[in-house]
Amino acid sequence: MEFLTGDNEGCSGCSAPQTSCNNCGACCTGGGPVLRTQDERLIKTGKLDLSQLYTQRAGELMFNKETMKMEPLVTDQIKIKVEAESLRCRFLDNENKCTVYSQRPFECRSFKCWDSREIEQVYSSDDPLCRKDIIGGIEGLWDLVLDHHQRCSYETLGELIREVDNNRDQDAMDKVCEMIAYDRSLRASLTESGKVNEATLDFLFGRPLTTTIVMFNYKVEKDGDTDKLVSVK
Ligand code: SF4
Numbered sequence: 001m002e003f004l005t006g007d008n009e010g011c012s013g014c015s016a017p018q019t020s021c022n023n024c025g026a027c028c029t030g031g032g033p034v035l036r037t038q039d040e041r042l043i044k045t046g047k048l049d050l051s052q053l054y055t056q057r058a059g060e061l062m063f064n065k066e067t068m069k070m071e072p073l074v075t076d077q078i079k080i081k082v083e084a085e086s087l088r089c090r091f092l093d094n095e096n097k098c099t100v101y102s103q104r105p106f107e108c109r110s111f112k113c114w115d116s117r118e119i120e121q122v123y124s125s126d127d128p129l130c131r132k133d134i135i136g137g138i139e140g141l142w143d144l145v146l147d148h149h150q151r152c153s154y155e156t157l158g159e160l161i162r163e164v165d166n167n168r169d170q171d172a173m174d175k176v177c178e179m180i181a182y183d184r185s186l187r188a189s190l191t192e193s194g195k196v197n198e199a200t201l202d203f204l205f206g207r208p209l210t211t212t213i214v215m216f217n218y219k220v221e222k223d224g225d226t227d228k229l230v231s232v233k
């Protein structure tokens, strides 16, 4: 969620200084909230379903507004899924109303576009909800998630991509493609066997590497049966 003006006078659609929310919905179209530990109860009580969430994994590159640089996430972040193109929160209806208003996440409740003090406290509290908080106790599944997180580590991926960028290193390129193939086949085998609901994959394993590789300025194209890395710089 982002402030729509730099001076805390309210959202861009409001002409007069604000003291309360006018439900314009503008703050629900900037990528959706990060869940905080306070939101764990929403999942535990079934108000939020894992199929409505996705994970940004530790190590994924995110734009840091303070340093104005892409930087790796220190911990996992769990977010509500958004529409791909518009980045509208999936709970925002056509009349710009939140369909889960009474059960909305902590960040949404703390956000006031006319006064940033409360949300800034939330942002600086460093207490995002993690996958471990939710599924860490499920033996077998958690081990699988950890194994995937290691084998598809964004740190390793970043190092390999640097080798590709700097030296056109074929071995590094092959390793990137192997990592992407493993990520893809794990998702396919879990859903085909019926062990995992396909809609929960992005929560369990983060978004597919075929999607997120773009953060390193590459995309994946099929070359016959094999994957090929293509620069999108
Ligand atoms: S808090 Fe969000 S929905 Fe309310 S007025 Fe501000 S931008 Fe609009």
Ligand code: SF4
Pocket (backbone or CB within 6 Å): 027, 028, 032, 033, 080, 089, 090, 091, 092, 097, 098, 099, 100, 101, 104, 105, 108
């Ligand atoms: S959960 Fe509701 S308040 Fe929060 S971003 Fe989505 S639509 Fe907006």
